[in-house]
Amino acid sequence: MNQFISLETPLRFIKGVGPERSKTLERLGLVTLTDAFYFFPRRYENRWPIKKISEISFEEKECVSGAVQSRGLIRTKYGKTIFKVALEDPPEVPHEPAEGALHRTDRLFGVWFNQPYLGKIFLPKSRVIFYGQVERNGRQLQMTHPEYEIIHEDTARGTIHSGRLVPIYALTQDLSQKGIRQLIFRVISEHVRLIQDPLTVSLRKTLGLEDLAFALREIHFPSTPPDRQSAYERLVFDEFFFQQIVIQMKKAKFQKENRLMAHPNGEEQVRSLIRSLGFELTGGQKSAIREITNDMKKGRPMNRLVQGDVGSGKTAVAAAGLAFTVANGFQGALMAPTEVLAQQHYFNLTEVLEPLGITCGYLAGELSPQDRQKVLDGLADGSIHVVIGTHALIQSNVRFKNLGLAVVDEQHKFGVFQRAALKEKRPGAHFLLMTATPIPRTLALTLYGDLDISVIAELPKGRQAIKTLWVGENKREEIYKFLDTRIEKGAQAYVICPLIDEPQEPSPKSLPVRQAGALAIHEALSRVFSHRKVGLLHGRMKSAEKKKAMQDFKDRKIEILVSTVVIEVGVDVPNANVMIIENADKFGLAQLHQLRGRVGRGGAESVCVLFSDTANSESVERLGAFESMPSGFDIAEKDLKLRGAGDIIGEKQHGLPSLR
Structure with missing residues (x-):
């Protein structure tokens, strides 16, 4: 059969495999010769x-x-x-x-x-x-x-x-390293001639890349470490290059199949909105609004990501986009990951949009059946122009009369299918994603190649840098005295805990460091600060209780708010300028940055205190980096180095080739 062998030839026809062994190989995804060529080693042993x-x-x-x-x-x-x-x-x-x-x-x-x-x-x-x-x-x-x-x-x-450098592969039952190594070696030795390089010689020379056959040989059985590195670089290039081709094909197909009447008008509505804000927009905000309105004027759906640091003013940008779509006779929707954030967006957007004659609605699980039905009817008949809500927006009984713009805030908090479900409410509607978790630009272009990207790099005028301190338990009394002094001067503070309840026993893998639970910390702080008003907020509370706790904090009826990460994104209380994070080593860099961003929103100097006595080397490096880096974009680059792209990406991008 040799004269008929191709890259799609089943491995069962290769010498030494046969029907029975091929079934074992299928458990590893090895079905054809191509699969064997691209079944890369997990690591190497230097023998x-x-x-x-x-x-x-x-x-x-x-x-x-x-x-x-x-x-x-x-x-x-x-x-x-x-x-x-x-x-x-x-x-x-x-x-x-x-x-x-x-x-x-x-x-x-x-x-x-x-x-x-x-x-x-x-x-x-x-x-x-x-x-x-x-x-x-x-x-x-x-x-x-x-x-x-x-x-x-x-x-x-x-x-x-x-x-040599010996490849070590993933295994399955009834398959040994020697067995899989011998198979891969035979496939490469006897059939590498089948490999046809899609890149021309001149292009490879320009890019400094080896030919594909060489790369496949050397990635499996490196002659030298430099040869292995050259093979790795060629194969990495191929993965990203062909991924981008798929992304751009999807983008072109989507734009061709989903035509939307252009938004020719609305600039005056946007200008009226900006004048009513009471503050001057930053250059980044102005640029993002200009890019959004230009996209929406075109006869194809916008697909844009607005990426800005914590507190950079993305909500004002979203408000401009929503006002623009309503001015053109369409409806707008903004979806947020939590009720706390959705409520805040509803109040803030209502304040700036309703004076322009734009009716806003709120939709979340906490609503009574009667209130919920009123919102559903308003969306269906068009009397509600803009709706703000949680995942409730993507339920099947939510129907829009004429959805023109869908906005997803903190988009990384939603799954691929959840974001798609909102877009499907009106195929062809303009789509705007917002994130305050900066992603390194090179990674963003790879992950979101089907999106246009707007970056808001600067913070609004008057924002002061947040001072970050990493301290141990021996500094607790000193920090509490500092906190009391700040509150005496009129400030408010967050105290963030990684858990609601403290675990009964410490993890055997960690040092016996106290694990801070919000309930216990609230009880302790209520004793330490008996002369202060200490509140509590966590995910097990009812919606009405969470809403009251946040409102009391905004109204300064609470001076110290003990909370879990339910306040991680979007919550805006300008008077709060002290953030204390318990067991800070339990949080990732992006999450720490989001939490720190809850303060520094007023004119006063803000402080973020990290409590941790961790001895774990990775945690020490992470907290040290966070203490010295105020910029979310710098933190994103550090996070990429510490964790790698896979963990930052989180959920696999639906419909894209997976990265090896």
Whole structure:
């Protein structure tokens, strides 16, 4: 069948595979030759150099060669077998015992349990290579179940299991590293000629990339570390390059299939809105509004991401877009991830939009059936121009008369399908995503290549930098005195806890550091600050209770608000200028930055205090970086280095090729 082999040939037709073994390979996603070429190693083991027995070290993993001096099979009284092979250095190797050795160091034993068939493999005087942990058994050195490779005459061309950077692959039941390695080696050796490079020679030369066949050979069986790196760079380029092609094809298809009547008017409505705000927009805000309105004037749907740091004024940008779509006879919708944030958006947007004659509605799970039906009717008949809500907006009974713009705030908090569900309320509607969790621009262009991106880099005038302090428990009393002084001067404070309840016992993997629960911290602070008004907010409270707690905090009826991360995004209380985060090591960099962004919204100097006595090296690096970095964009770059792109991306982007 060789003359008919192609990259789509099933592996069961490859020599040494067959029907049964192919079923095992399918569990790893290995069905065709292409799958085998792109089944990349998870890591590599450096099995170089190949040592003589007299050179190996006790209790180390070693790669060693020798000649079979003797072999034997032992049967135990329980019916088990022990196969043992004795290797010796070749006669020409001088035998000098290592310093302090209690035995001859020119002999090494390999031991296998219940593998009697090995007697047919290890023939007398044959040359072999072992790789494994060197152990002591009395006065002897041995390896238990070492990986082995028989040295034949053609082994001079190179070994695949030893004496090199050896690939280590993902496995499944009934498949060994040797087995998968031999299969991949055979596929590459015999069929790499089938690989056709989609990049021309001139393009590869311009980009400094190796050809694809070379990259596939070297990523599996590197000749040298530099060759492996060159192969890696070529394959990474291919993944991102073809991902972008898919993204742009999807974008073109979407715009072709979803035509929307252009928004030709509305600039005066936007100008009226801006004049009513009472503050001057930043350059970034003006630029974002201009890009949004220009997009919406076109006869194709807008698909734009507005990325700005915490407190950069994205809500004002969204308000401009909503006013613009209403001025053109359409409706607008803004979806937020929490009721607390949705309520805040509703109050803020109502304040600036209703004076322009724009009717706003609110839709969330907390509404009574009667109030909910009023909003649904208003959306269906068009009497409600803009609706602000939570996930309730994407329920099937929500129908718009003429949706023109859908806005998703804190878009990373929603899943791919949730965002798509809002867009499907009116296929072809303009779509605006907003995030206050900055993403490195190179990563953003990769993840959101189907989106146009607006960046608001600067903060509004009058915003002061937030001072960040990382302290341990020994500073608690000092911090509490500082907090009391701030409150005496009229300030308010957040105290953030990672949990609602404190765990009964500390995690066995961590130091016995107290885990802060909001309920316990609230009780403790109510005693410490008995002369202050201490409030509580967490996710188990009823909607009305959460709403009252936030309103009391805004109205200064609460001076210290103990909360979980329910206040992480969007909450805006300008008078709050102290943020205390308990067990700060339990939070990621992006989450810490979001929490810190709840203060610094007024004219007074703001302070963020991180409590943590962690000794974990990763947490120490993370908190140290956060303490010294005020910019969310700098934090995003650091987060990328610490965690990698996969964790920052979070949910897999639906419909895109996965990255290896």
